[in-house]
Amino acid sequence: MTTCRYNSPEPAQAPLVVKLGGSLYARVPGIVSVLRTAERPLVIVPGGGPFANAVREVRADNDTAHWMAIAAMEQYGWYVASHGITATDLLRIPDRPTVLLPYRCLREHDPFPHSWDVTSDTIAAWVAGTLGLDLLLLKSVDGISAGGILLETVSTPLETNVVDPAFLPFVLEKTIATSIINGTDPERIRKFLAGHRVPGTRTGTTF
Numbered sequence: 001m002t003t004c005r006y007n008s009p010e011p012a013q014a015p016l017v018v019k020l021g022g023s024l025y026a027r028v029p030g031i032v033s034v035l036r037t038a039e040r041p042l043v044i045v046p047g048g049g050p051f052a053n054a055v056r057e058v059r060a061d062n063d064t065a066h067w068m069a070i071a072a073m074e075q076y077g078w079y080v081a082s083h084g085i086t087a088t089d090l091l092r093i094p095d096r097p098t099v100l101l102p103y104r105c106l107r108e109h110d111p112f113p114h115s116w117d118v119t120s121d122t123i124a125a126w127v128a129g130t131l132g133l134d135l136l137l138l139k140s141v142d143g144i145s146a147g148g149i150l151l152e153t154v155s156t157p158l159e160t161n162v163v164d165p166a167f168l169p170f171v172l173e174k175t176i177a178t179s180i181i182n183g184t185d186p187e188r189i190r191k192f193l194a195g196h197r198v199p200g201t202r203t204g205t206t207f
Contacts, residue, residue: 019124022047042097045124046077066114138183143201
């Protein structure tokens, strides 16, 4: 692990999976205004936001809660799409920024145990791995920190509340190139999507 300076730039035209975190719910209009004008194909995976929080309050059994949480992602996805961006339930690389409504493909594939250890973070990583794309996580923090220091690279699993417990083991095992940046700053998102360096955390050892 190394302390953070800047993320290396991504190829500015390459397709990318973007996970739009539920904690950014109130900032969706500004974020979507950036995503929809990106000059690269984006598969936007929604978090759960307040819809998933409602599922947590129900205290249903694991199987029920799992599918309710996936449905919560779908509701958040429709909310994101309502700000002027296309939505689809087909798991494929689009030709423009598009919101993935995940319920259908997850019912078909069901790739994970039904547990709160797996949330929309790891689901977004599975989407990226399935499509053979890199992954960008938009969070309400700058990235993963240890001892109060922002980490530039994470190459081994570690305990953090920035992503779900299954996420780091999954992306490291599957070698999914992942960047985590602060989505509260639309200009930071814009720069990243254009291939510029921005502060954040990346997974792996070969960047």
